[in-house]
Amino acid sequence: MQDIIVVIGGGHAGAQVVDSLRREGFRGRVVLVCEEPVLPYQRPPLSKKFLAGELEEDRLPIRHASFYESIHCELMLGNRVGTLDPAARTLRLADGGQLSYDRLVLAVGGHARPLRVPGVDLPGVHVLRTIADVKAIRAHITPGVRVAIVGAGYIGLECAASFRKLGLEVTVIEMMDRVMSRVVAPEMSRFYGDEHARHGVKILTDRRVSALWGDGSVAAVECSDGTQVPADLVLVGIGLVPNTQLANAAGLLCDDGIAVDGHCRTSDPDIYAIGDCCSQPSPLYRRRLRLESVDNAFEQARSAAANICGRPVVHDKTPWFWSDQYELKLQIVGVSQDHDTVVLRGDPESRAFSCCYLRDGELIALDAVNHGKDFMAARKLIAERVKPDPARLADPAIAIKDTI
Numbered sequence: 001m002q003d004i005i006v007v008i009g010g011g012h013a014g015a016q017v018v019d020s021l022r023r024e025g026f027r028g029r030v031v032l033v034c035e036e037p038v039l040p041y042q043r044p045p046l047s048k049k050f051l052a053g054e055l056e057e058d059r060l061p062i063r064h065a066s067f068y069e070s071i072h073c074e075l076m077l078g079n080r081v082g083t084l085d086p087a088a089r090t091l092r093l094a095d096g097g098q099l100s101y102d103r104l105v106l107a108v109g110g111h112a113r114p115l116r117v118p119g120v121d122l123p124g125v126h127v128l129r130t131i132a133d134v135k136a137i138r139a140h141i142t143p144g145v146r147v148a149i150v151g152a153g154y155i156g157l158e159c160a161a162s163f164r165k166l167g168l169e170v171t172v173i174e175m176m177d178r179v180m181s182r183v184v185a186p187e188m189s190r191f192y193g194d195e196h197a198r199h200g201v202k203i204l205t206d207r208r209v210s211a212l213w214g215d216g217s218v219a220a221v222e223c224s225d226g227t228q229v230p231a232d233l234v235l236v237g238i239g240l241v242p243n244t245q246l247a248n249a250a251g252l253l254c255d256d257g258i259a260v261d262g263h264c265r266t267s268d269p270d271i272y273a274i275g276d277c278c279s280q281p282s283p284l285y286r287r288r289l290r291l292e293s294v295d296n297a298f299e300q301a302r303s304a305a306a307n308i309c310g311r312p313v314v315h316d317k318t319p320w321f322w323s324d325q326y327e328l329k330l331q332i333v334g335v336s337q338d339h340d341t342v343v344l345r346g347d348p349e350s351r352a353f354s355c356c357y358l359r360d361g362e363l364i365a366l367d368a369v370n371h372g373k374d375f376m377a378a379r380k381l382i383a384e385r386v387k388p389d390p391a392r393l394a395d396p397a398i399a400i401k402d403t404i
Helices: 012-023 065-070 131-138 154-165 186-198 245-249 294-308 372-383
Strands: 004-008 029-034 073-077 081-085 090-093 098-100 103-106 110-112 146-150 169-173 202-204 209-213 220-223 228-230 233-236 240-242 271-273 278-282 287-289 320-325 328-334 341-345 353-359 362-369
Touching: 004 012, 004 098, 012 029, 012 294, 065 073, 081 245, 103 294, 146 154, 146 228, 154 169, 154 186, 154 320, 186 202, 186 320, 186 328, 186 362, 271 294, 328 372, 353 372, 362 372
Parallel strands: 004 029, 004 103, 029 073, 103 271, 146 169, 146 233, 169 202
Antiparallel strands: 081 090, 090 098, 110 240, 209 220, 220 228, 278 287, 320 328, 328 362, 341 353, 353 362
16 A cells, blocks of 8 residues: 655745655655645745845746646645544544645644734734735835834845835834844844944834824824834734644644654654754754754754654754845854854954854854855854854954864
8 A cells, every 4th residue: 555645834945845855766656735725935035035025926936837747746735634634644634635644744734923903904914924915915005105014024124125125215123122132132133223224224222012003094003102103014923833733732742833753753763853843953052943944844854754754863963044135145144143252253244244142152153244265164154062162263364273
């Protein structure tokens, strides 16, 4: 009898795992179930070139339909899985259909964290996670539109840059005291805050949104200190919540996402989880991590496919991320949480510099702005758990590999 592997999720992880399963030699039936009615597509351009109108929709798919045909992957687009029964190894679809599986891969991603204030349901209030979200936002974009962005993380600031390219008036409202505070050091926050201000973005920090106002559609954002921000369009970008509903209801262990082991297996050995939706133990950082990145989605997909096909692989990659804002490319390698020392490498005024994070003398992360050499070197050194000389590390004339 032919084995059946079902993959749920139409993002980078889902698209990669069906490819990797075939590359690993799996010859059984592969089914990819996608809730959205479109082929799996790239997410990063949504807040950048696609939002700014610089990239057409037909450039977004990760693979074209002919690819899935060539690897004999059955696509079930526009289908949502309603329930999962691990004991029976069956999935019940929202349309009443049923799928059986031998192994299941959950690549279900996450959804935008909701803003829970009065007025959030007014027309003109948006989140950005899907192609449909971007189309809805772009339908509101006309000359003179005033945009308020709630949240100064990657999504909020990338969208701010895209909106400014379109000539819109933009205000960013952030509850913390600096932009990107959860992921970068104050020096990096200051640089990016200044960069957005230079491009005409107004940034309000230490402000909590208390309500959205409007008669028929949104017209203003009210902050807890009484500040009123006029807005014809509001974008909420306050983070991502992993989609664990299906896993929770099926009794799978969840811990800041669907909990998996080093082989990407959930608490049910026949079910794997990959991508933004899952958390996994990290030997490098000695704790469980849930990573929201394209690279992590790809690498976990490859690891899961290998393990499913009987080639044991422990997923232990040094994570990396990127963010494009204006002409700046921010490349981040490692996870800087729990650092105790920050070493600035180069002058931010040069617009090509790095920020290094140490813990107990060990290099655990690096942020590079327009500095690909530092980024590439750090990927190797962080994995090797090196302890560089901080004084030499601060000298941009010395290659990072020579600071040990």
